[in-house]
Structures are given as C-alpha cells and as structure tokens.
Amino acid sequence: MSVSRDDLMAAARAAAEGAYAPYSKFLVGAALAFADGSVVSGANVENVSYGLSLCAETVAAGKAMSEGRRGGLVAVAVSGPKAHAITPCGRCRQVLVELAMLDGSDPLVWCDGPGGVREFRLSQLLPEAFSEL
Numbered sequence: 418m419s420v421s422r423d424d425l426m427a428a429a430r431a432a433a434e435g436a437y438a439p440y441s442k443f444l445v446g447a448a449l450a451f452a453d454g455s456v457v458s459g460a461n462v463e464n465v466s467y468g469l470s471l472c473a474e475t476v477a478a479g480k481a482m483s484e485g486r487r488g489g490l491v492a493v494a495v496s497g498p499k500a501h502a503i504t505p506c507g508r509c510r511q512v513l514v515e516l517a518m519l520d521g522s523d524p525l526v527w528c529d530g531p532g533g534v535r536e537f538r539l540s541q542l543l544p545e546a547f548s549e550l
C-alpha cells in the first residue's frame with residue numbers, strides 16, 4: 418500500500434499549518450510516507466536562538482524514528498509558502514538519509530513550488546552521503 422504523490426503533498430501542506438515560525442514567518446511542512454501506507458508529518462519549529470530551529474523534515478524524521486520506525490521510507494513531500502520552490506536543506510538531507518539507509522531505501526522526494534511539484538530521489542539530492550553503516 419502506498420500513498421499517492423497528491424495525498425502526501427496534501428499532508429505536507431496541512432502540516433505546514435502547524436509550523437511555529439514567529440521569526441521567519443516561513444511555514445514549512447513535510448510528510449514522510451512509509452511502505453506500510455502510514456504517513457508521519459512535521460512542521461518547522463523555530464527558536465529565539467535561531468540556530469536551534471528545526472526544519473519540518475527533521476521534525477518529521479525525528480517523530481518517525483522516535484515512534485520506532487527504522488527504514489521503510491518510500492517518499493517525502495515538502496511544502497512551504499506558495500511563492501517558493503522548496504527543497505530540503507543540506508542538514509535535512511542527511512537526516513533523511515539516516516532513516517532511509519537503515520534498510521537501504523532511496524525514497525522519492527517531492528518538492529512543492531510555484532512551478533509545480535518536482536521529483537527527486539534522495540540519492541540525487543545528497544549523493545555520497547556520509548554513512549558509517
């Protein structure tokens with residue numbers, strides 16, 4: 418059972434509504450789809466000490482891993498303000514790789530933007546990712 422691109426992007430857009438971004442006002446949502454059909458979403462969480470802020474993808478991956486998920490990641494959707502094309506930042510790419518590499522998966526990454534949804538493989542976004550596994 419898999420989640421469609423449209424459904425996962427809708428989950429990412431809905432997740433953005435939960436963002437805590439009082440400083441940047443840049444609301445981002447991410448949704449992770451797993452092989453069992455489940456979806457885990459997250460939104461960015463800022464902090465007055467800006468460097469402590471967390472991106473939506475990192476929040477979603479942290480939620481998933483703290484719920485015991487280890488691999489099975491088949492797709493990621495990321496959405497932000499309508500005027501901006503969104504891709505995961507470098508840190509989030511490595512965070513997503515941690516979840517994906519536990520079972521050797523290479524999930525699709527769907528990135529929202531004004532020109533439509535762009536599709537990548539995580540390995541395209543972060544080739545030669547750091548790994549000790």
Ligand SMILES: [Zn+2]
Binds near residue numbers: 472475
């Ligand atoms: Zn990030």
